[in-house]
Amino acid sequence: xxxxxxxxxxxxxxxxxxxxxxxxxxxxxxxxxxxxxxxxxxxxxxxxxxxxxxxxxxxxxxxxxxxxxxxxxxxxxxxxxxxxxxxxxxxxxxxxxxxxx
Numbered sequence: 001x002x003x004x005x006x007x008x009x010x011x012x013x014x015x016x017x018x019x020x021x022x023x024x025x026x027x028x029x030x031x032x033x034x035x036x037x038x039x040x041x042x043x044x045x046x047x048x049x050x051x052x053x054x055x056x057x058x059x060x061x062x063x064x065x066x067x068x069x070x071x072x073x074x075x076x077x078x079x080x081x082x083x084x085x086x087x088x089x090x091x092x093x094x095x096x097x098x099x100x101x
Contacts, residue, residue, distance in 0.1 A: 056083075 060068075072079045088098035 056087075 068079060068082060072082050075082070084100075088100070091098050
């Protein structure tokens with residue numbers, strides 16, 4: 001399965017692309033496994049920077065996506081950092097305590 005190009009790739013345009021590591025080989029279905037998805041999640045390595053975090057996702061117009069990625073690039077920050085700042089601003093606006101990162 002191929003992935004769409006990312007704005008993050010612009011940062012490394014001058015450097016050669018890293019080589020891809022081979023996909024992990026899926027073991028035979030263990031006894032008691034209920035779904036294929038659960039088996040895939042259990043065998044994939046966890047990223048340390050995501051430990052203790054929860055994903056928040058949404059669908060936005062292509063214009064909004066482009067504007068946010070462009071702003072993140074200009075500011076030298078990640079899209080995730082800009083989104084955290086925006087969410088904290090919304091929390092303050094409605095009288096809630098900002099959470100932080």
